[in-house]
Structure formats: structure tokens, C-alpha cells
Amino acid sequence: MNNLYRKRLASHLKEMFKYLRLVFNDHFVFALLIFIGGLGLAYSNGLKELQPNLWWAKPVIVVVLLLVLQMGRFATLFQDADVVFLLPREADIRQYLKGARLYSEGLAFIYELFGMFVLLPFIQVTDGMPVVDLAMIAVAQLLLKDSLFSLAIVSRFQVKTSWLKQSFWFKWLAPLIILLVSVYGMPLIGLLLALILAVGLRVADRRFNAVPFDWWHAIGLENNRMLGVYRFFNLFTNVPMLKGVAKRRRYLDWLLNSVKATPKNTYLYLYSHGIVRSGEFSGLYLRLTILGMILLYFVRGTWLPIALAALFLYLIGFQLIPFYWQFDDIVFTHLYPIAESQRVNSFRRLMFALTGLTAILFLVMVIIANPSWQMGLITLVIELAEVVLMVQYYLPLRLKRKK
Amino acid sequence: MTLQVTNLVGGYSQIPVLKEVTFDVQNGELVGLIGLNGAGKSTTINHIIGLLTPFKGEIKINGITLNQDKNGYKKQIAYIPETPILYQELTLKEHLEMTMMAYSLDRDEAWKKANHLLSIFRLDNKLDWFPANFSKGMKQKVMIVCAFITEAPLFIIDEPFLGLDPLAVHDLLDLIDEQKQRGASVLMSTHVLDTAEKYCDRFVLLHDGTVKTEGTLPELRKALPDAGESLDDIYMSMTRADQHE
Numbered sequence: 001m002n003n004l005y006r007k008r009l010a011s012h013l014k015e016m017f018k019y020l021r022l023v024f025n026d027h028f029v030f031a032l033l034i035f036i037g038g039l040g041l042a043y044s045n046g047l048k049e050l051q052p053n054l055w056w057a058k059p060v061i062v063v064v065l066l067l068v069l070q071m072g073r074f075a076t077l078f079q080d081a082d083v084v085f086l087l088p089r090e091a092d093i094r095q096y097l098k099g100a101r102l103y104s105e106g107l108a109f110i111y112e113l114f115g116m117f118v119l120l121p122f123i124q125v126t127d128g129m130p131v132v133d134l135a136m137i138a139v140a141q142l143l144l145k146d147s148l149f150s151l152a153i154v155s156r157f158q159v160k161t162s163w164l165k166q167s168f169w170f171k172w173l174a175p176l177i178i179l180l181v182s183v184y185g186m187p188l189i190g191l192l193l194a195l196i197l198a199v200g201l202r203v204a205d206r207r208f209n210a211v212p213f214d215w216w217h218a219i220g221l222e223n224n225r226m227l228g229v230y231r232f233f234n235l236f237t238n239v240p241m242l243k244g245v246a247k248r249r250r251y252l253d254w255l256l257n258s259v260k261a262t263p264k265n266t267y268l269y270l271y272s273h274g275i276v277r278s279g280e281f282s283g284l285y286l287r288l289t290i291l292g293m294i295l296l297y298f299v300r301g302t303w304l305p306i307a308l309a310a311l312f313l314y315l316i317g318f319q320l321i322p323f324y325w326q327f328d329d330i331v332f333t334h335l336y337p338i339a340e341s342q343r344v345n346s347f348r349r350l351m352f353a354l355t356g357l358t359a360i361l362f363l364v365m366v367i368i369a370n371p372s373w374q375m376g377l378i379t380l381v382i383e384l385a386e387v388v389l390m391v392q393y394y395l396p397l398r399l400k401r402k403k
Numbered sequence: 404m405t406l407q408v409t410n411l412v413g414g415y416s417q418i419p420v421l422k423e424v425t426f427d428v429q430n431g432e433l434v435g436l437i438g439l440n441g442a443g444k445s446t447t448i449n450h451i452i453g454l455l456t457p458f459k460g461e462i463k464i465n466g467i468t469l470n471q472d473k474n475g476y477k478k479q480i481a482y483i484p485e486t487p488i489l490y491q492e493l494t495l496k497e498h499l500e501m502t503m504m505a506y507s508l509d510r511d512e513a514w515k516k517a518n519h520l521l522s523i524f525r526l527d528n529k530l531d532w533f534p535a536n537f538s539k540g541m542k543q544k545v546m547i548v549c550a551f552i553t554e555a556p557l558f559i560i561d562e563p564f565l566g567l568d569p570l571a572v573h574d575l576l577d578l579i580d581e582q583k584q585r586g587a588s589v590l591m592s593t594h595v596l597d598t599a600e601k602y603c604d605r606f607v608l609l610h611d612g613t614v615k616t617e618g619t620l621p622e623l624r625k626a627l628p629d630a631g632e633s634l635d636d637i638y639m640s641m642t643r644a645d646q647h648e
Contacts, residue, residue: 246492246533266504269497270490277492330488335452336505337478 001092005099008077019233031291031315047125057126061119062179065137068115069144069175072108074152076100078222083215093213097153105149112145113138136187137179143194144175150201156218157211164204170197234280246277266338267346274326275350281323288316289358296365305370306379309362310386317355317390321398323347344399352391359383405430405479405557405588406451410460413450419458419612420446426607426617428557428588433579435599436592437638438609444592445485447609448561451590452482464557478506481555485562485592487542489534495545496530502549513552520548523574539566551578558582560591564598576602600634608641615641 023029050057077100086093116138123129148171155165163169174197182190230239256276259269275282292312299305324347327333363383367376406428414420421443428434438444449455451462453469453476461468469476489498503513521527524544534542543566550558558579564572579589579602593599599606606623608615616626623637624630630640 245535248494248531248533261500261504261510263504263507266501269501269504270493273497274490274492327490330490331452331454331482331484332488334454335477335480335482337474337476338505339474 001089001096002099005077005096005103009099009103012075012077016229019239023233031288031295031312034295035291044121047121050122050125052126052128054126057122058183061123061127062176062183064115064119065141065179065183066172066176068112068119069141069148070171071111071115072104072145073225074100074149074221075104075107075225076156076218076222078219080219080223082219087215090213094209097156101149101153105146108145108149109142112141116141133187136191137182140178140182140187140191140194143191143198144178147174147194147198147201150198150205154201154205154208156214156221157208158214159208159211170201247279249276252276263338264342265346266336267343268349270327270333271323271347271350275323275354281320281326284319285316285354285358288312288319289361292316292358293361293365296362297369300369302370302375305366305375306382309359309366309379310382313355313359313362313383313386314390316358317351317387317394320351320354321395324399325402344396348391348395351395352387355387355390359387405465406590407463408447408451408460409462411447411450411457411462412459413455413457414446415455421450421612423460424609424612424614425460426614428590430556430588431583431586432604433583433589433591433602435603435606436590436609437594437596437599437606437634438592439642442609443612444609445561446612448559448590448592452480452559453477479556481550481553481558483543483546483550483558483560483563487539487546489537489542489545491534494531494533495526495537498545498549499552502552506553506555508552508554516552516554517548520551520578523578524548524571540568540571543567544571547575547578551582554585554587556587558587558589558591560589562593563591564593564595572598596635596638597633606634608638610642 076097086096120134123134151164151167151170155167159165178190178193178197181193226241230241233239256272259265259272261269275285289312292309295312296305296309299308363376363379366379408427409425411421411424412419424443424447426434436444436447446455450457464476464479467476467479490501493501499513499517502508503510518527521530524547526541526544526548529537529541534545537545543563547563550560560579563575567575576598579591582589591599591603600620605617605619607617608623616623618626620634623634624632627637627640630637
């Protein structure tokens with residue numbers, strides 16, 4: 001069973017790295033780096049304005065630590081079929097969970113340490129507590145995380161003691177008390193309490209050794225976790241595992257009805273319904289457009305706003321292109337007696353409408369941030385040229401290369 | 404002659420699955436494509452609808468090959484896949500609209516037909532539903548409705564009987580009969596041999612990528628005199644003989 005977890009972990013990590021590579025390859029990362037850089041700068045600037053002994057510093061530390069504590073979930077890597085295929089091996093499930101805990105807890109400790117590392121400058125500036133105290137709080141935090149993992153394992157068995165499984169007590173209340181004690185001057189007591197909690201839950205977990213495993217619950221939790229992971233990756237790239245549900249969105253019917261029902265509009269009909277009803281590409285489009293608008297609102301200057309508007313417009317257009325193949329796995333997309341060139345034309349019209357709308361919104365934001373007609377005019381000309389270049393020349397090139 | 408498959412060699416990768424397959428479907432004829440799992444039924448169908456390109460040989464629908472006139476060729480086919488496939492983002496009504504647009508159908512006339520078919524299959528109150536809310540059988544009925552409003556000259560139906568309720572099976576057979584009266588040809592692959600025996604005009608028996616025999620039931624009986632009376636008997640004896648070789 002230990003081997004099984006190791007094998008699953010290997011393929012899981014392979015999958016995760018595949019997605020990470022896609023994320024870091026994609027252009028969205030430029031935008032993200034700018035964003036993170038901006039956040040870091042704002043953080044360090046903000047710290048300079050703070051004085052020691054602020055009344056709200058300690059509560060903020062406690063709340064941040066409590067939130068950081070919730071990061072890093074229990075990756076059991078269970079699959080739906082396990083309830084059939086692993087059921088006869090239930091006696092060995094503990095061994096499987098041991099492997100899962102080793103990996104998940106290791107990863108979670110890295111999150112905890114990173115979170116505390118980010119918080120450190122804030123503590124130094126506002127509180128200035130001695131290094132020994134800091135170290136004790138850090139160890140207490142890790143012990144709390146350990147106790148949460150014991151709890152995660154207990155909750156996956158058919159344990160009847162409901163207060164033990166209730167997440168509120170152990171996930172929020174006990175850590176809150178311990179962190180309050182630690183941060184408000186008694187880190188040693190906090191450390192001891194955390195140790196008692198961690199050891200106590202480990203002992204409790206031992207006592208439930210004979211209780212049957214709750215397969216459905218454990219698999220459900222794992223599916224939820226993976227859904228979260230895929231949703232995260234889906235912010236940057238297409239995740240085939242994530243088939244979103246179609247939403248009716250009646251309030252956009254007027255938009256869809258503007259497509260005339262003629263044979264040459266067949267694919268425009270399909271594409272426009274697809275983009276309005278599914279969250280995948282419309283979500284991407286909206287996120288990038290809104291992010292770009294927010295950024296443009298805050299950026300002043302002559303060339304920087306124009307360059308940013310152009311960059312974001314390109315990113316959006318670039319990210320939309322794969323939508324062309326969105327329906328390729330449905331056989332009828334290939335069977336319709338309509339020429340490929342009509343399909344390309346339909347897609348061109350869709351892209352023109354979407355990037356055009358973004359261009360107008362960006363233009364408005366640039367003018368609001370920098371009220372001058374020269375700026376507006378330059379932005380308009382550049383954006384117009386970009387949209388035409390992208391839709392008329394770049395798009396057909398990309399479509400041809402894929403074939 | 405509607406469908407003419409001549410010396411078709413084909414498959415998914417370099418290795419041919421089909422070896423010199425030749426058969427035809429005449430106007431107003433229902434031909435059953437019979438074979439075990441992996442015999443090459445789906446591969447044959449995928450070649451006919453144009454998803455696969457033949458390595459050798461040729462497929463003509465009313466004298467046109469896919470290469471001669473892509474749209475003219477595709478326009479003549481109405482296809483009902485074995486596993487129903489629908490666009491997640493389109494409602495039932497929108498699937499019908501898409502089909503009407505794609506096949507340049509007259510909307511009033513097509514809707515009249517569609518409403519008739521929808522009421523037969525008890526889907527007329529589900530026009531605004533998304534595929535996610537349909538059961539497998541309902542999805543299959545949507546496929547049937549979409550195919551039958553096109554009035555194409557050639558129907559390709561892949562294993563239609565599994566998943567449909569008995570009432571729907573009979574309605575489908577009636578619809579096929581109606582299309583035959585109109586002069587359309589139907590190629591249907593199936594495992595349900597007793598139904599096929601009753602309704603098909605002719606049979607093409609595929610085995611290991613080759614056409615073992617073809618013909619009407621009396622012709623098959625004559626070709627294999629010791630096999631027995633029913634299509635099931637004939638088919639079983641043929642596959643068994645093949646395994647003993």
C-alpha cells in the first residue's frame with residue numbers, strides 16, 4: 001500500500017508539473033509578476049510608515065497565522081474506483097495514509113514557514129519580540145498543523161464521536177486560543193499547549209485503529225481538493241479535467257439573438273453560445289479585461305499606459321485563440337456541410353467583437369487616468385492596429401500552424 | 404445507388420483495420436452492418452462520414468467523393484452516433500437551430516418536422532433543457548430528431564437500439580421506414596440481430612476487417628446452407644468457422 005501511494009504521488013506530481021510548466025509558459029505570468037512585484041513594493045512601503053506598539057498589530061499577527069494554518073491540505077490521492085478496488089485491502093489503509101501524511105505534511109510545513117517568513121518583517125517592525133519567542137511561536141504553529149493532520153485522518157474514518165470531527169473546535173478555536181496565548185507574551189505556554197494538542201490527537205487517532213474507513217467521505221474530500229487545484233490552474237490555462245457546467249445566462253440572450261440564423265453563421269452561433277454559456281473562456285476574458293482595467297486606472301505616464309494596454313490586449317487575444325478548437329471533440333463539428341473558411345470567418349468575427357470591446361474599455365480607463373486627447377488618440381490608433389493585425393493576420397497563421 | 408464503398412482499406416493509424424471492404428446501399432434500402440466488437444463497423448462508419456481518410460479505395464455518395472466536393476458530400480449524410488454527443492452549452496432548441504443552419508434547411512418546414520418528432524419522442528416540453536439534464540436515452544432521441552429533420556439522402560445509424568426504450572425503438576423503426584419510402588438509404592450497424600433480421604433489407608457481415616458475406620437473408624441462407632434459419636444462427640456459425648481455422 002505504501003508503494004501504491006508512492007506511485008500515485010509520482011504521477012500526481014508529474015501532472016502538477018505539467019500544469020506548472022503551462023502556467024509559467026503562458027503570458028498571463030507576465031501580468032502576474034507585475035502584480036506580485038507591485039504587492040511586494042506596496043508591502044515594503046507600507047512597513048516604512050508603521051510605528052512600534054500599534055494596537056492592531058498583535059490581532060493581525062494572530063489572524064494571519066490562523067489563516068496560514070489552514071493552508072496545505074491532506075492529499076490522499078484517492079480515486080473514485082478505490083472504493084471497489086482497495087476495499088479488500090482496508091486493513092492496510094493506515095500504511096497508505098502514512099505515506100500520504102508524510103508528503104502532505106511536508107508540503108504544508110513549507111507553506112507555514114513561507115507564510116511566517118513573509119510575516120516576519122511586519123512582526124519585527126511592529127512588535128519587536130525576541131528571537132526565542134519567535135522560534136517558539138514558529139514551532140507551535142508547526143505542531144498545530146500536525147494536529148490538524150491527525151484530525152484529517154480521524155475524520156476519514158467512521159468515527160462516531162462527532163465533536164472530534166467537527167472542524168470548528170480543532171481547526172479554528174483551539175489554534176486561535178493557542179496563538180493568542182503565544183503572541184500575547186506567553187509563547188512557552190502556547191508551545192506546551194500545542195504540543196499537548198498534537199500528541200493528544202495522535203493518541204486519539206491510534207485509538208480509532210479498528211474503526212472502519214469511510215471510503216465515500218474520503219474520496220469525496222479528495223475530489224474536492226483536486227477540483228480546487230484544477231480550478232486554480234484553470235485561471236491560467238485550460239484544464240481538460242474541469243468540464244464546467246453550462247449556465248443559461250438569460251440576460252445575455254439579446255446578444256446571442258443578434259446572430260442571424262443563416263447557414264454561414266452556423267459556427268458563429270456555436271461559438272457565441274459557447275462563450276456566453278460556459279465559464280471557461282468567458283471567465284478568462286473577463287478576468288484579464290478587469291485586471292487590465294484596474295491596472296490602467298492606477299498607471300500614469302505617457303508610454304507606460306499605452307504599452308500596458310497593448311500588452312493586455314495581446315494577452316487576451318492570444319488566450320482566446322484555443323477556443324477555436326473548443327468543440328473539436330464533438331463529431332458534428334466536423335460533419336456540418338460548411339467550409340472551414342466559413343468557420344474561420346465566424347471565429348474572426350467573435351474575436352473581433354471581444355478584443356474590440358476590451359480595446360474600448362481600456363481606452364476609457366487610459367483617458368480617465370490620463371485626461372488628454374493626445375493620449376486617447378494614440379491609444380485608439382495603436383489598439384485599432386493591434387486588433388486588426390491580430391484578427392486578420394496573426395489568427396489565421398496560428399490556425400494554420402496547428403494543422 | 405446512394406452509397407458505394409469500393410475496396411476500402413483504412414484505419415486509425417498506419418496499420419489497416421479494414422482490408423478491401425466493398426459494399427453498397429441502394430436507394431430506399433436499409434442495410435444492416437453486422438459484426439463483433441472490433442470487427443471494423445465503427446471504422447467503416449468513420450470513413451464514410453469523413454472523419455478518417457481511406458488509405459486505398461473510394462467512398463461515393465450519389466457519385467460524389469469527399470475530395471471532389473466536401474460540402475456536397477457532407478450535406479448528404481445524417482449521422483446518429485452510438486454514444487450521443489451534444490454541445491454542453493446549447494439547449495435542445497438550439498441544437499435543432501444549429502442543424503437547420505448547418506444544412507440550410509427551410510426554417511418553417513424544418514420546425515414543423517421537428518415539433519412532430521419532438522412530440523413522438525416526448526421531448527416537446529424540454530426545448531430549453533441543457534444536455535446535462537438529459538438521460539442517455541433522451542440524448543439519443545435528440546440525436547435522432549436532429550438527424551431526421553435534415554432529410555438527407557443517406558442515414559448512418561450506429562447501434563441505435565441500446566439505451567432506447569421499446570416504444571422509442573418502434574418509433575425509430577417507423578421513421579426509418581418513412582425515410583425509405585421517400586427514397587433515402589440507411590446504413591445501420593447493430594448487435595441486436597433479431598431486430599435487424601426483421602427490418603433490414605440486406606446485411607453486410609463484417610469480420611476482422613473484411614466483408615465475410617453480404618446479401619438478403621435468403622441469399623445468406625443459400626450461401627451457408629448448414630448454418631440454420633435465423634440471422635443469429637448464420638452469424639454464429641460464420642464466426643465459429645473462422646475461429647476454428
